[in-house]
Amino acid sequence: MMGEVPTLSAEDLPDGVLVADHRGKVVTFNRMASRLIRLSAGVALGRDFRDVLPLHDADGRDWWKHSDPYGGLRTRTRQPERTLFLADGREILMAARYVRDIPCGDVCRLVVTLRDASYRARGERNRAEIVSTVAHELRSPLTSVKGFTATLLAKWERLTEKQKTFMLETVNADADRVTRLITELLDVSRIETGRLELRRQVVDLPECARRVVSGRIAGGDPEDRFRLEMHGPLPEMWLDADKLEQIMANLVENAMRHGAGTVTIVIEPHEGGAAVSVRDEGKGIAPDAIPRVFRQFWRTKRRGGTGLGLFIVKGLIEAHGGAITVGRAPSGGAEFRFTMPAGAPEFA
Numbered sequence: 001m002m003g004e005v006p007t008l009s010a011e012d013l014p015d016g017v018l019v020a021d022h023r024g025k026v027v028t029f030n031r032m033a034s035r036l037i038r039l040s041a042g043v044a045l046g047r048d049f050r051d052v053l054p055l056h057d058a059d060g061r062d063w064w065k066h067s068d069p070y071g072g073l074r075t076r077t078r079q080p081e082r083t084l085f086l087a088d089g090r091e092i093l094m095a096a097r098y099v100r101d102i103p104c105g106d107v108c109r110l111v112v113t114l115r116d117a118s119y120r121a122r123g124e125r126n127r128a129e130i131v132s133t134v135a136h137e138l139r140s141p142l143t144s145v146k147g148f149t150a151t152l153l154a155k156w157e158r159l160t161e162k163q164k165t166f167m168l169e170t171v172n173a174d175a176d177r178v179t180r181l182i183t184e185l186l187d188v189s190r191i192e193t194g195r196l197e198l199r200r201q202v203v204d205l206p207e208c209a210r211r212v213v214s215g216r217i218a219g220g221d222p223e224d225r226f227r228l229e230m231h232g233p234l235p236e237m238w239l240d241a242d243k244l245e246q247i248m249a250n251l252v253e254n255a256m257r258h259g260a261g262t263v264t265i266v267i268e269p270h271e272g273g274a275a276v277s278v279r280d281e282g283k284g285i286a287p288d289a290i291p292r293v294f295r296q297f298w299r300t301k302r303r304g305g306t307g308l309g310l311f312i313v314k315g316l317i318e319a320h321g322g323a324i325t326v327g328r329a330p331s332g333g334a335e336f337r338f339t340m341p342a343g344a345p346e347f348a
Contacts, residue, residue, distance in 0.1 A: 016114030020049040022106065024070060036092060036114050049110060055084040055094065069096065074104040083117055091117035137181055141174035184308040191315030198240040198319060200343055205237060205244070205274055206230055209265045212248045221256065231268035238343035243316045248276070250309040251336050255280040259333050273322075273341040279329035293326050313338075 010017045016033030020026050029044040029052070037044075037053060044052045055063035063084055079096035086092055092114055099109035148167040152159070159167075190196045206228065213226045248265070255263045259280025266277040285293060294314040313336075317324050322340040329335035 013113075018044075018049060018053055018112040018114070020110040020112075022108045024048050024050070024110070026052050033114055036116060037086065049112070053112065053114075054087045055092075056087075057084060063094075067096075069098060069110050070107045074100075074106075081113075081115075093117045134181070134185065138178060141177045144174045145171050184312060187312045187315070188308060191312065191319070196315065196319045198243065200238045200345060201241055203237050203239045203241045203244055205234060205267050205276065208241070208245050209248055209267065209276075212245060212252055213265070215249070216252065216256070225256075225262055227262055227264045229264060229266045231266065234267070234269055234274050235272060235342045237274055237340065238345055239320060239340060243320075244340075247313050247316050247338070248278070250313045251278040251338075254278075254309060254336070255334070258282065261331070261333065264329075264331075270339050273339060273343075275337060275339045277329075277335055277337040279331060279335045280333035281329070281331045282333040284328050284332060284334045285326060290326055294324070 010019070010028050010030040013030065014032065016036045017028060017030045018026060018033050019028035026044050026047055026049050029041045031041075034041050034044070039052065050064045057063055057066065067079065069079075076098050077100075078098060079094075081093055081095035083091055084094050093116070095113050097111040098107050099111060100106065101108050148171050152164065152167055156164075187196075209228055213228065216226070217223050252263060252265070255278055259282035261281025264277075264279045266279070268275050294310050314324055317338045317340070320340055320343065322338055324336060324338035326334060326336050
């Protein structure tokens, strides 16, 4: 025999709730409403809802006079959520329901829900910051591409072969830079929306690290700046090979760009899976900056790179069921250490 379903009360709701009766007197005022409006229920109950919850729109108009809940069109049943302002200037998200006993009858209850608008405001500021940062990162290479292309078209016959080669190489490098930024933004989008797909296969972690290092050396980095250490045998690791290489490449790039001395990659078994540490011998990361390291567009004072690499690294690792931490390396620089479970084939 199933037990009775407990009755839901306004105190159980995550939003602030104010209910006024047919006369506009407050009959329900839950704890969340009290917290948001900063008024106790004992003071609010029995008072006119307009005195308890004075609201204004962005133009400074009294919202209750403007919307007239108990008058106006009798076909109205609700007020969609919108941003309004309390008497002290704080933003709040408000929605309302006009309850009528009969269609087009008088309002017998006004139900108002309230939510803190600060989280949405922070989200809007973050989105604005992302747009601004992306625009800045795109403007520089595109300006270069436009300038060199215009010069080549206008002065092709007067340029030497060396000048032409230099300009074309610069255009090619800037096009690669734009492509990398767009790829990173797509990765960020997939991570945030949970649309990241993993194609698991057996991977060789040491070999992956060697490929990353070989690529750096082929690109001109000194061979003696890298060291690879293996500590103990590893289990069979089922991971996405491309994403694993992307993780290691980003961490090595970060160590080379912001660290100093030898970059050491340590691979060792860890709780049935594996742990990979990437260490440098630079100044390390300031303790107060550590909580921000994996945020979008976080960069050091040098402002190198787009600031998306470590955010993507964290998302790719967590998609595998792993975790990443940052701390001080034994040599005094920064150490990024991530762990990966052994995983299982996709068909298992």
